[in-house]
Amino acid sequence: MRRGSYWGAGMVTPVNTAIILINIAVYIWLLSGGNPGDAQYMYHHGADFWPDVVYRGQYYRLLTCAFVHFSFSHILNNMLVLAFIGDNMERALGSVRYAIFYLLAAIGASAVSDAWYMYRGENTISGGASGAIFGIVGGMIVILLRNRGRLEDLSLKQVLLFAAFSIYYGVSSVGTDNAAHIGGAAVGALLALILYRKNRRRRPGR
Numbered sequence: 001m002r003r004g005s006y007w008g009a010g011m012v013t014p015v016n017t018a019i020i021l022i023n024i025a026v027y028i029w030l031l032s033g034g035n036p037g038d039a040q041y042m043y044h045h046g047a048d049f050w051p052d053v054v055y056r057g058q059y060y061r062l063l064t065c066a067f068v069h070f071s072f073s074h075i076l077n078n079m080l081v082l083a084f085i086g087d088n089m090e091r092a093l094g095s096v097r098y099a100i101f102y103l104l105a106a107i108g109a110s111a112v113s114d115a116w117y118m119y120r121g122e123n124t125i126s127g128g129a130s131g132a133i134f135g136i137v138g139g140m141i142v143i144l145l146r147n148r149g150r151l152e153d154l155s156l157k158q159v160l161l162f163a164a165f166s167i168y169y170g171v172s173s174v175g176t177d178n179a180a181h182i183g184g185a186a187v188g189a190l191l192a193l194i195l196y197r198k199n200r201r202r203r204p205g206r
Helices: 014-033 039-043 050-056 061-067 072-093 095-120 130-146 156-172 178-195
Strands: none
Touching (some): 014 095, 072 095, 072 130, 095 178, 130 156
């Protein structure tokens, strides 16, 4: 159980919950029709592929790719992290701002990934919520800095350690879209600067 605070810890977070449920539903749908581990199958079901985005105007892939996952472990890891940190972000921003934040972070992470692989000349099919999740991590770092390093049960040290470990794991692993992770974190930090409004305690009698 989370500790109570004036941030409203324990408050229902409908947007984050809906995002998790949509990801799970999409994965079940993908499983019912084929093999999510097959790149061509995922390509035909919304995964990102920069030549189609750049040359064919299939901009929807920048967002749909954030809701498709290639394996059970892929979606499990992403949803656990999203459940852990996304609700904090939704309470900090409010549900409407959080929905805007998440969608723009997902699109921004995909755009950075596409620009990187286009620059390198690599035709990579990618997908997953981790770009948007790194957007939350980047945004949370900004918010924590504005709140003296703590928000509800999260500390700046925890988030920085998670970011460092995740980036290290991504760099040392094959098949990880590090451009989306780093791009998502940068986009998330920028979005937090724009969308976050720091709550203040009201004085008694006001």
